Amino acid sequence: MRVISIILLTVLFSCSETQPNPGESSKQVDVKPTKVVKPSHHNIAYLTGKFEPKKHEDFVAIPKQYADREGMFMRKDAFESFQQMYEAAKKDGIDLQIRSAARNFNYQKGIWENKWTGNRILSDGTKASDIENQVDRALKILEYSSMPGSSRHHWGTDIDLNSFDNSWFEKGEGLVLYNWLQRNAAKYGYCQVYCEKGSHREDGYNEEKWHYSFMPQSTGLLDYAKDHLETKHIHGFLGDQTAGEVQIISKYVLGIDHRCK
Ligand SMILES: [Zn+2]
Numbered sequence: 001m002r003v004i005s006i007i008l009l010t011v012l013f014s015c016s017e018t019q020p021n022p023g024e025s026s027k028q029v030d031v032k033p034t035k036v037v038k039p040s041h042h043n044i045a046y047l048t049g050k051f052e053p054k055k056h057e058d059f060v061a062i063p064k065q066y067a068d069r070e071g072m073f074m075r076k077d078a079f080e081s082f083q084q085m086y087e088a089a090k091k092d093g094i095d096l097q098i099r100s101a102a103r104n105f106n107y108q109k110g111i112w113e114n115k116w117t118g119n120r121i122l123s124d125g126t127k128a129s130d131i132e133n134q135v136d137r138a139l140k141i142l143e144y145s146s147m148p149g150s151s152r153h154h155w156g157t158d159i160d161l162n163s164f165d166n167s168w169f170e171k172g173e174g175l176v177l178y179n180w181l182q183r184n185a186a187k188y189g190y191c192q193v194y195c196e197k198g199s200h201r202e203d204g205y206n207e208e209k210w211h212y213s214f215m216p217q218s219t220g221l222l223d224y225a226k227d228h229l230e231t232k233h234i235h236g237f238l239g240d241q242t243a244g245e246v247q248i249i250s251k252y253v254l255g256i257d258h259r260c261k
Contacts, residue, residue, distance in 0.1 A: 042224045044233055049105035049154030059102065059156055067098040074101040075156035078189075078214035082159065085188035094180045099210065100160040102153060109148040109237045115141045116238045123164070138242040142252060143206045149234040150248050152193070157218040160210045169209040178209055189216045191260035203247075204255025215260055225253055 041058065045051060053059045053073035060079050062072045066086055074082075082098075089096050103111075114120035116137065118129030123144055131137040138147070152158040162177060163169065169178040185191060194208040195201055234243040246252070 039220065042220065044228060047154065047221060047225055047229055048149040048233055049103070049108060049151065051104060053102040053104060053156060056156075062098055062101055066096070067101075072098060072101040073156065074098075074159060075214065075217060077217060078157050078159075081188045081190070081214060081216075085185065085190060088184065088188075089177075089180060092180060094177050096177070097162050098159050099162065099164065100153065101158075102156040103151060104154060105148050105236070108146060108151050108153070111145055112141065112148050113238045115145060134239060135242045135245045138239050138246050141239075142246060144208070146205075146252065147234055147240070147243060147248055148237045150243075150253050152213060152218065155218060155221050157214040157221065158193070159212055159214075160208075161212060163210055166207060166209045181212070185212060189214050191215050191257065193218075193256040193260050195257040195259075200259055201255060201257045203251035205252065213256075213260065219261060222254070222256070225249070229253060 054061070056073075058075055058077075059073045060076045061070075062074060062079060064070050066082070082096075086096050111120070115122060115128050118127040122128055122140065126140075128137050128141050131140055146153070161181070163174060168174040181190075181192070190212040192209065192211065193213045194205050194211050196207045197203070229249055231244045231249060234240065234248050
């Protein structure tokens with residue numbers, strides 16, 4: 001009997017702990033639904049490279065040991081992961097080198113307009129300015145260069161590695177490096193977004209065996225672009241009137257390897 005009383009008292013005492021204190025309102029507190037906070041860099045200005053990477057708090061200067069020159073920047077998260085990939089590659093005798101990283105709108109405008117006007121020769125030795133039809137001229141430059149405002153290099157998530165020549169990655173040291181990246185880059189969140197055109201990627205730039213993207217950040221940015229980026233945002237440079245006709249958003253911005261997630 002004494003044992004039962006003790007149990008009963010214990011239960012009562014426990015229950016009383018869950019009751020509101022005298023005087024305290026038993027009214028339920030309204031819980032607001034959790035608001036999904038959009039990352040601060042998911043906006044059109046960021047997407048189109050209208051900022052200075054060196055002044056952006058999410059960016060870091062790439063130390064010379066990882067690059068072919070000083071003064072390049074990329075997102076910190078992408079760089080930290082790159083560092084790990086770089087060290088792992090080094091252990092396997094592979095020397096990764098960043099050749100290009102973040103490029104803002106103005107930087108890309110310089111590249112584009114130099115090609116547009118013929119000041120800069122294209123990689124096949126021709127001059128875009130020799131092509132009179134403006135849409136054809138834009139399409140020619142778009143084989144390898146982005147229109148200002150439409151480049152993934154604006155995002156700080158994308159880097160070009162070792163060589164700008166596909167054939168370098170097809171033999172000797174370049175092929176060893178390429179195969180290593182194909183096997184290992186995904187472990188560090190990196191993916192070659194401009195693979196050969198075919199079933200994995202129908203449209204856009206020619207293949208770029210050197211261009212890798214940090215997917216943990218760039219996937220969200222691409223989703224944002226899919227929903228919000230419009231042709232009217234791609235403007236402010238020579239030849240921008242062709243952006244619609246070349247289908248800059250659907251074919252180029254969205255034209256990446258479907259396997260890169
Ligand atoms: Zn690139």
